[in-house]
Amino acid sequence: MPDPRAYGLVETEPDGRLRRFREKPTSDEEITTNAINAGIYLIDATLLARIPTDRPVSIEREFFPRLIEDGIPCFGFEAATYWRDIGSPAAYLAGQMELLEGRVKAAVQPAGTERDGSWLDTDVEVAPGAVIEPPCVLGAGVRLEPDSRVGPYAVVGEGTRIGRRARLRRSVVWEGVQVGADASLTECVIGAGVRIETKVTIGPGAVIESGAVVTADR
Numbered sequence: 001m002p003d004p005r006a007y008g009l010v011e012t013e014p015d016g017r018l019r020r021f022r023e024k025p026t027s028d029e030e031i032t033t034n035a036i037n038a039g040i041y042l043i044d045a046t047l048l049a050r051i052p053t054d055r056p057v058s059i060e061r062e063f064f065p066r067l068i069e070d071g072i073p074c075f076g077f078e079a080a081t082y083w084r085d086i087g088s089p090a091a092y093l094a095g096q097m098e099l100l101e102g103r104v105k106a107a108v109q110p111a112g113t114e115r116d117g118s119w120l121d122t123d124v125e126v127a128p129g130a131v132i133e134p135p136c137v138l139g140a141g142v143r144l145e146p147d148s149r150v151g152p153y154a155v156v157g158e159g160t161r162i163g164r165r166a167r168l169r170r171s172v173v174w175e176g177v178q179v180g181a182d183a184s185l186t187e188c189v190i191g192a193g194v195r196i197e198t199k200v201t202i203g204p205g206a207v208i209e210s211g212a213v214v215t216a217d218r
Contacts, residue, residue: 016077122141134151164181177193
């Protein structure tokens with residue numbers, strides 16, 4: 001990581017053996033490594049008995065450091081592959097956009113078939129005048145009403161309806177959402193079952209909880 005301060009750091013020996021864990025150093029602390037604690041853990045089953053069962057235990061703050069203190073060999077592997085923390089809505093949205101950009105080489109592909117740079121699942125309805133600007137992913141049963149426009153960079157969950165002349169770009173919309181006519185959605189995340197009424201504008205950074213109803217200013 002170019003700047004690993006937002007994450008837990010892992011110091012290793014030349015052979016990969018773990019030397020120390022450091023949790024999110026402050027701006028005043030020296031950065032001794034740019035390797036962070038992330039990915040998949042392979043733990044010998046016998047070591048799991050060291051984890052108390054009567055209270056919460058932090059793997060990175062307690063379990064792994066104690067193994068190191070007790071001299072139990074622990075090793076890390078630095079992978080030169082794509083990785084992203086999606087622990088915030090902004091990071092989640094960015095991760096979705098990077099998937100659409102093709103920055104992530106994943107074995108799993110979106111459901112459905114690829115058409116002109118976008119993935120469409122079964123029973124997607126595209127009315128006359130509606131436009132899908134790639135790259136996009138549209139789930140099963142999505143309906144685009146006349147003159148609506150989706151994309152570029154949009155993920156639309158199954159059963160969602162995009163109303164007449166509505167505009168959706170660089171956003172993730174979960175399943176069963178109703179987007180009203182002339183609405184505009186940009187760089188936002190919309191939860192499942194949301195109803196967005198006519199002429200509503202939702203801008204960058206917005207996160208709408210599932211089941212909400214969004215109305216335009218009167």
